[in-house]
Amino acid sequence: MIEDVGGAEPLPGLSRERVLREAMRLADEHGMDALSMRKLGRVLDAGAMSLYHYVASKEELLDGMVDLVFAEIELPTREGDWREVMRRQLASARDVLVRHPWAVPLMESRTNAGPAGLQYREAVTACLRRAGFSIEMTAHANWLLSSCVYGYVLQEVNLPFDTAEDLAEMADEVYLPLLAPDRYPYLSETASTLLAGGYDHTAEFDFGLDVVLEALERLRVRSAGRD
Amino acid sequence: MIEDVGGAEPLPGLSRERVLREAMRLADEHGMDALSMRKLGRVLDAGAMSLYHYVASKEELLDGMVDLVFAEIELPTREGDWREVMRRQLASARDVLVRHPWAVPLMESRTNAGPAGLQYREAVTACLRRAGFSIEMTAHANWLLSSCVYGYVLQEVNLPFDTAEDLAEMADEVYLPLLAPDRYPYLSETASTLLAGGYDHTAEFDFGLDVVLEALERLRVRSAGRD
């Protein structure tokens, strides 16, 4: 059967690229639960089994999606203060992961890094090494910074509100009753304060990142002075 | 039908407690994929549908499991230097999460904190507040420390080896071919070095934690001096 190449829509037949892209779109818009081979096929005007010409299995599809996510993250630039460079880079990583929240748990259970994932890690490692960190310290820093991003996004996508208004709306109905002050005095104190002052995901992220970057800088300078 | 109370095995009929415990055992031993209502029922000598008398849905079952995991984490003690207390506490958290790796992605997609989860967060918040952190700074510290633990465990359970021997074994077959030095010079440099020196998950965790704790202590002292 010949491919229907009539429409103005992007229908250049199937391709691995198109399959992965559409899978990402489905996951972004309707969540990971909505991503089934049948639904993906339907979106692509194809049968479920046709997809298996481009991905070996659903697992491999997920691997590919994760790699596409890595490819979206800005790589560290080559010049500039390493802290500034990493700040920009990690902000981009957070951005991308928040935009594709399904990717975080996926990265966790996935062992096979794709080319984009490898290139990403290579670039970050390179940035730290060029800044003067030793190999061991680079490994430490790499771990710590990645932890912050992963952990932060994990927490951000978890919270059931996106904006300060959402938060204020939910507070009365859900949070305050849950956090009875007599049972959870400290939590409820914190909740009230944050509620009053507004809550900004980005500010929270930047603050933590700053603490870590400055601490690492101190270690870098100290070890450099010892050379 | 009367319950068969003959055997020496722990068979006190069904109960929410028993259902949750057995679900955890299944997930621990055979992974999250193996946790289905049918299999869980079989392990409990019951039909799948009987479980629905103790959990409203599989989602609620997962909520309960997550809360049991929180309950396993040691709470911070009341006295001692806050850094030492938190170090112990977070080490316990890492320990528990590595023992139940399925819990990490679960915590991510779960909005409803159970009593143990709330109590855990309350205790950590209390510890930081009593150490002298402001409400805002406590929130920051809480976020940062949690991120480290989550992110760290995310990375640890990801790595396909547990011990240094495992790593050495896999290295030749998998890592070194993957990390071609001409394409990924920095990564392969790091891999060789870490391989030669051995790799210790605990040391890596402790190092990063120390960096963060010391940085937070500096902030605490500085703000205390301003009072």
Add this chain to the structure above:
DNA sequence: GCGTACACCGTACGACGTACGCTGTACTAT
């Protein structure tokens, strides 16, 4: 004109979560 390769699909199998309605037992009110 024929053979082969390939893109694609329909069907089917065994798993899954769970809605529904049926059992048999235990307890309470009369």
Add this chain to the structure above:
DNA sequence: ATAGTACAGCGTACGTCGTACGGTGTACGC
């Protein structure tokens, strides 16, 4: 004693999932 009610547990069935398998038609080399 009897009837009524509540409840623990189960069997069956529906619609979903991933995917193995065996088609079917078109394109192209000989």
